[in-house]
Amino acid sequence: MAKHHISFNLNGKPVEALVEPRELLVHTIRENIQLTGTHIGCETSHCGVCTVDLNGKSVKSCTLLAVQADGGDVLTVEGLASAEGLHAVQQAFVEEHGLQCGFCTPAMLVRAYRFLQDNPDPSEEEIRWGMSGNLCRCTGYQNIIKAVQSAAKKLQQA
Amino acid sequence: MITSQFQYHKASSVEDAIQKLTEIEDAKLLAGGHSLLPMMKLRFAEPPYLIDINDIPELQGIELDGDTIRIGAMTTENEIIASDILQQHCPLLVEAAKLVADPQVRNRGTIGGDIAHGDPGNDHPAVMLALDANLVIQGPDGKRNQPANGFFLGTYWNEIAEDEILVAIEVKALKDNQGFGYHKLKRKTGDYAVAGSPVVLSLDGDKCADIRIGLTNVAPMAIRATEAENILKGQVIDEALIEQAAAQVVSACEPAADLRGDEEYKSHMAAEMVRRAIQDALQRARN
Numbered sequence: 269m270a271k272h273h274i275s276f277n278l279n280g281k282p283v284e285a286l287v288e289p290r291e292l293l294v295h296t297i298r299e300n301i302q303l304t305g306t307h308i309g310c311e312t313s314h315c316g317v318c319t320v321d322l323n324g325k326s327v328k329s330c331t332l333l334a335v336q337a338d339g340g341d342v343l344t345v346e347g348l349a350s351a352e353g354l355h356a357v358q359q360a361f362v363e364e365h366g367l368q369c370g371f372c373t374p375a376m377l378v379r380a381y382r383f384l385q386d387n388p389d390p391s392e393e394e395i396r397w398g399m400s401g402n403l404c405r406c407t408g409y410q411n412i413i414k415a416v417q418s419a420a421k422k423l424q425q426a
Numbered sequence: 427m428i429t430s431q432f433q434y435h436k437a438s439s440v441e442d443a444i445q446k447l448t449e450i451e452d453a454k455l456l457a458g459g460h461s462l463l464p465m466m467k468l469r470f471a472e473p474p475y476l477i478d479i480n481d482i483p484e485l486q487g488i489e490l491d492g493d494t495i496r497i498g499a500m501t502t503e504n505e506i507i508a509s510d511i512l513q514q515h516c517p518l519l520v521e522a523a524k525l526v527a528d529p530q531v532r533n534r535g536t537i538g539g540d541i542a543h544g545d546p547g548n549d550h551p552a553v554m555l556a557l558d559a560n561l562v563i564q565g566p567d568g569k570r571n572q573p574a575n576g577f578f579l580g581t582y583w584n585e586i587a588e589d590e591i592l593v594a595i596e597v598k599a600l601k602d603n604q605g606f607g608y609h610k611l612k613r614k615t616g617d618y619a620v621a622g623s624p625v626v627l628s629l630d631g632d633k634c635a636d637i638r639i640g641l642t643n644v645a646p647m648a649i650r651a652t653e654a655e656n657i658l659k660g661q662v663i664d665e666a667l668i669e670q671a672a673a674q675v676v677s678a679c680e681p682a683a684d685l686r687g688d689e690e691y692k693s694h695m696a697a698e699m700v701r702r703a704i705q706d707a708l709q710r711a712r713n
Contacts, residue, residue: 269431269432269433270433272434288431289431289432289433289434289476290428290429290430290431290432291428292428295428311427311464311467312464312467312468313460313463313464313527313530313531314616316528316530319530325504325533326529326530326533327530327533327534328460328530328531328534331459331460331463331464331531331534332459332463332534333434333456333459333463335434335436335478336459336478336480379529379530383529397529398529399529400528400529400615400616401527401528401529401530401531401615401616
């Protein structure tokens with residue numbers, strides 16, 4: 269099968285890859301570019317641990333072909349923190365104990381980041397709705413909701 | 427999980443995609459991909475060639491022309507939810523889209539893919555039946571109009587040829603004397619329906635002038651509960667009539683037993699979704 273040469277922005281930096289059509293975006297990110305914060309879970313677009321940001325929208329990278337990201341802008345958990353330190357969403361997850369085993373956390377963070385961009389002042393119900401595509405098998409949702417609420421406040425004050 | 431090998435082509439136009447569909451045997455269209463790619467990973471589907479129709483401008487957009495709303499087939503669920511035109515003129519579609527999968531999937535999943543894929547668990551087919559939608563389908567010989575009623579033939583089986591593409595969906599704006607309801611029972615976020623029912627009805631005074639009841643995931647494909655509709659048409663709908671209609675719904679269902687429940691449970695839940703959807707539709711039509 270002919271490989272495709274793709275290039276896209278990953279966390280603000282241009283990257284290139286040579287991919288088979290069947291290569292999934294999550295594999296390109298993890299195995300080719302070696303950023304392993306984005307995880308692989310159910311592989312059937314259900315659990316959400318592969319969530320990344322593509323062109324300003326949350327997507328499940330286990331159900332996207334890498335060729336479909338060609339020319340796009342991708343943000344993973346590795347792109348959240350800056351030279352000044354952790355992103356407000358990351359800080360809030362630390363303070364509110366929004367993580368247990370941590371497997372789902374990177375995608376929770378990337379999703380929470382995008383959700384708060386779209387809805388900076390959400391109600392608790394809106395947070396539950398907005399985060400509903402990400403599963404946590406440690407059943408830690410309560411603190412995740414609190415963390416997103418806290419991050420919303422931090423971002424509004426910033 | 428990795429799919430079988432295939433070749434990939436990004437189509438630049440509907441004509442380009444149709445030409446590829448005509449030339450290549452067993453080529454498949456890639457819309458949002460959230461049904462197709464999981465099927466390919468599980469090797470339920472192994473198309474040798476994918477035609478990506480995500481970046482074709484003519485398949486995008488929602489327009490109001492007179493009382494007809496035209497929705498490009500590649501409109502995503504989240505675009506439907508955010509559409510002012512649909513919120514104002516066809517909120518049934520907005521309500522249905524909100525219950526499809528989860529936020530991330532709704533960013534990719536498209537109304538056209540949902541309708542054309544042929545999974546009886548998909549939400550939009552029954553909604554199309556309740557709205558009496560027109561499906562605009564394009565093939566090598568041009569465009570044709572296909573009523574949603576009659577389009578759904580069986581599981582993964584629709585009235586669409588292998589070299590045709592669903593390009594748009596046309597629905598009529600709901601009128602003041604019309605009301606709608608949509609109820610879907612699902613076990614958890616992201617799941618398909620145990621049973622679901624969209625209802626659209628028109629009132630003439632107190633009487634039900636017309637009613638369409640769709641059913642999701644309780645037959646090999648989306649179906650209309652025609653006999654239940656006939657019980658209500660021309661009548662002043664009351665609790666007793668709704669009970670009669672619900673009993674008809676139970677006998678119209680032929681669900682497959684699975685982890686979501688057995689046949690009896692699913693049929694009874696379908697009837698309950700219909701009861702609730704009729705109540706909502708009545709209330710909205712009266713206001």
